[in-house]
Each structure stands twice: as C-alpha cells, then as structure tokens.
Amino acid sequence: EVHRDHDISALAFGIASIFQDIVVEKLGNFPILFFYGPGSSGKDELAAIVQSFVGVPQIAINLEGNVSTIKAQVREFAQFRNGISQLSEYKRGNPQLDGMLKALWDRRGYKRGNIESHVGTESIPIESSAILTGNDYPNEEPLILRLIWNEMDKNKFSQDEMKAFDELRDMREKGVSCYSNDFFQHRVFIAENFEKEQRSWKGILQELFPEAKSRIISNLSILSSVYSMLENKVKFPFTQDEMIEHFRKGIDKQIRKINSASILNRFWDCFIASLRGNREQRLQVGYIISVSGDELYMQWSHTYNKIQMEWIARYKELAPAKQVIKEQLIQSGQFLRDEGVHSYGEGRNANRSSATVINMNALAPDVKTDIIGSVMYQVNEGTLWEKQKEEEKPADPSQPAILFSDNSDFFES
Numbered sequence: 001e002v003h004r005d006h007d008i009s010a011l012a013f014g015i016a017s018i019f020q021d022i023v024v025e026k027l028g029n030f031p032i033l034f035f036y037g038p039g040s041s042g043k044d045e046l047a048a049i050v051q052s053f054v055g056v057p058q059i060a061i062n063l064e065g066n067v068s069t070i071k072a073q074v075r076e077f078a079q080f081r082n083g084i085s086q087l088s089e090y091k092r093g094n095p096q097l098d099g100m101l102k103a104l105w106d107r108r109g110y111k112r113g114n115i116e117s118h119v120g121t122e123s124i125p126i127e128s129s130a131i132l133t134g135n136d137y138p139n140e141e142p143l144i145l146r147l148i149w150n151e152m153d154k155n156k157f158s159q160d161e162m163k164a165f166d167e168l169r170d171m172r173e174k175g176v177s178c179y180s181n182d183f184f185q186h187r188v189f190i191a192e193n194f195e196k197e198q199r200s201w202k203g204i205l206q207e208l209f210p211e212a213k214s215r216i217i218s219n220l221s222i223l224s225s226v227y228s229m230l231e232n233k234v235k236f237p238f239t240q241d242e243m244i245e246h247f248r249k250g251i252d253k254q255i256r257k258i259n260s261a262s263i264l265n266r267f268w269d270c271f272i273a274s275l276r277g278n279r280e281q282r283l284q285v286g287y288i289i290s291v292s293g294d295e296l297y298m299q300w301s302h303t304y305n306k307i308q309m310e311w312i313a314r315y316k317e318l319a320p321a322k323q324v325i326k327e328q329l330i331q332s333g334q335f336l337r338d339e340g341v342h343s344y345g346e347g348r349n350a351n352r353s354s355a356t357v358i359n360m361n362a363l364a365p366d367v368k369t370d371i372i373g374s375v376m377y378q379v380n381e382g383t384l385w386e387k388q389k390e391e392e393k394p395a396d397p398s399q400p401a402i403l404f405s406d407n408s409d410f411f412e413s
Contacts, residue, residue, distance in 0.1 A: 016222055017082060032104060047088075047133055055083075063090050063091065075124055078126065081128075088134065093364035095140075098138060104130050144257055201220075204224075267329075271307060272367070294359065297358075307325075335357075
C-alpha cells in the first residue's frame with residue numbers, strides 16, 4: 001500500500017537474504033536490490049525496512065566519497081553473516097565504483113595490507129547482501145544486469161499515504177526481525193530444495209521473459225524460488241501472479257536502460273572521434289560545435305551526419321534514427337534544450353544556426369574530459385600553445401597531443 005508493488009521485490013529479497021549463504025554456496029553470487037528515483041520517493045525508508053529483517057539497520061554507506069574510503073566501509077559486509085547493508089547516493093560514471101559493486105554481486109571480497117606485516121595481506125569476505133539506492137542509475141550493462149530493478153518515480157503523496165508511511169516507520173522502529181524466525185525455521189528445507197527449485201524457476205522465467213538476459217533471469221529465479229518454497233508455510237501479502245507481473249515491469253525498464261546505455265555509449269564514442277582527425281572531415285569547433293561552461297552546443301543535423309559516417313565505419317551498421325538518439329538523450333537527462341538560433345563563434349561573421357544543448361555534467365566524467373580535451377585542441381590549433389605541445393611530443397608521434405582521459409581510445413575520422 002505504501003510503496004506500491006516495489007514492496008514485492010523488497011520483501012522477497014529480504015527473505016532470500018536470510019538464506020543467502022545457501023544461495024551463494026550453490027550459485028556463487030547473490031543479486032543486488034536497486035531502488036532508483038527522485039528524492040522523497042521512499043527509497044531509503046524501504047531499504048531500512050528490508051534491513052530490519054536481520055536486526056537494527058546499519059547506517060548506509062554513502063557512495064559519494066572516494067573509492068578507497070568506500071572500500072574501507074565495505075568491511076561492514078564481512079561483519080554479519082547473512083546480513084543486509086545499504087549503499088546510498090549512487091552516481092554513474094565511476095568505473096572503479098561500478099567494479100566494486102559488480103564484485104559484491106560476484107561475492108568477491110578484496111585483499112588489503114596487514115598492519116602486522118609489510119608483505120602480508122588479509123582477505124575481506126562478502127557475507128552480507130546489498131541494497132543500492134540513488135537518484136541516478138548505472139549506464140553500464142554488466143552492472144545493470146546484476147540488479148533487481150525498481151524505479152520509484154512517485155514522490156508526492158496524499159495525507160492517507162503519509163499516515164501509512166508513519167505507521168510503517170513506527171512498525172520498523174519496534175522491530176520486524178521477529179518475523180525472520182518464522183522463515184528461519186525452514187532453513188533445512190530451503191537448503192535441501194533450493195537448487196532444484198531455482199533451476200525450475202529459471203526455466204519458467206526464461207519462457208515468460210525471453211527478451212531478458214540470463215543474469216536478470218538468474219537473479220529473479222532466486223527470489224521466486226525462495227517465495228515458492230515458503231508460499232505454503234508462511235502467509236505473504238502478495239500472490240505469485242502479482243510477483244511475476246512486478247518482475248515484468250522491472251525487466252521492461254531494465255532492458256530499456258540497457259538499450260539506451262548501448263546507444264548513448266556508441267553515440268558519444270562516435271562524437272568524440274568525429275571531433276578529432278583532419279580538419280576537413282571532423283566536426284568543426286566554432287562552426288558546428290561550441291562549449292560554454294558546462295553546456296555543449298551542437299548543430300544537430302550536421303552532427304548526426306558525421307556521427308552516421310563514424311558509426312558505419314566502426315560498427316558496420318547504420319546508426320539509429322536522429323529522433324531515436326534525441327529521445328535517448330532526453331531520457332538520460334543529458335539533453336537540456338533546443339535553441340532556434342545560436343552563435344557558434346564570435347564576431348559578425350560567426351555561424352549562426354539552430355543548436356541542441358547538452359548538459360556535460362550529466363555525462364560520464366571520462367566522456368566530458370575527452371570532449372573538453374578535443375574541443376580545446378581545435379581551439380588552440382595554430383597558437384603558441386600548439387607549438388609548445390609539438391615541441392614536447394616524442395619523435396615520430398602516432399597521434400596529436402590532446403588531453404584525453406585514461407579511458408580514451410583514438411580513432412581517426
């Protein structure tokens with residue numbers, strides 16, 4: 001009632017987490033529960049309720065810190081066997097963070113130095129499941145596939161709904177771990193039957209959702225099998241049909257995000273490549289492209305034509321239609337607006353044309369760095385800055401000296 005059907009995967013995940021050691025022993029991994037949406041949509045509240053199944057919720061690990069700090073906090077995952085921990089404030093565009101999250105799914109702990117020895121190390125195991133929350137969502141397919149996807153887009157509630165929130169909060173503060181005892185008494189039954197039940201549900205879900213990739217199916221089969229084994233032993237507030245319909249909605253949104261990420265990743269790779277290369281063939285800064293602060297301006301039709309050429313050369317297929325790419329930019333939050341007239345340069349002879357405006361702060365940090373580096377290279381061509389860079393280059397260089405990110409790959413247009 002309070003969190004709509006998001007409580008289905010939340011409850012199923014919480015119960016499955018009680019038996020996660022059994023799951024990991026059989027499968028070698030355990031899904032991550034993901035709540036994504038605007039502020040005040042109830043993400044952290046629902047996460048706290050799920051954590052309450054195994055005791056008093058731990059303070060959420062804030063992912064806005066640097067990765068080394070976060071890694072130190074991940075020791076919490078080794079403190080409680082079959083516990084549940086929350087990771088909050090997820091922001092996309094940090095490959096190290098995404099790698100750490102994938103390791104949580106894989107149940108790969110990490111090694112750290114032992115203060116008692118200069119050469120010794122100790123292993124930090126992963127013993128707890130993870131709930132990931134944030135206003136942002138990942139755009140890397142390998143991480144998306146490891147998540148139980150919940151988009152919580154409602155953040156305005158009626159007085160009755162707010163009252164229900166308060167009642168639920170009171171219930172959580174009193175403690176709900178007592179309900180876990182009802183589930184835990186069936187531990188032996190779960191251990192003996194999980195593998196067979198999970199395989200059965202994997203086949204069922206594959207038939208129901210043929211478009212879903214195997215990791216998504218495997219994640220949901222864990223929740224489904226635990227529910228199915230306990231369905232006749234414990235009363236659930238939802239039916240099997242309601243659970244499957246909830247999964248259907250999550251899979252649909254998950255696949256859309258995967259498709260969107262794939263298109264936009266390719267788009268920006270082609271865009272950056274089209275900024276580089278020889279002057280006659282590339283996107284011209286000051287004529288077709290300009291940057292002001294954190295806003296990127298592009299003459300959309302001309303830019304798309306260049307992207308199309310690069311896309312065909314790279315991927316041996318046509319790029320998606322202009323409108324399809326524009327819609328993906330809008331949905332991702334990267335698109336700011338269209339302008340009827342924009343001056344791409346300075347002075348009376350500057351090219352004035354329509355512009356699509358992009359918020360570069362919404363791009364992955366390495367993409368933003370590569371765009372700025374490529375733009376600055378064009379702007380400074382023929383200047384003393386370029387001459388100085390030429391003198392700094394080694395003999396027989398293979399590419400121009402451009403300030404690129406560590407993740408850049410250079411392609412001639």
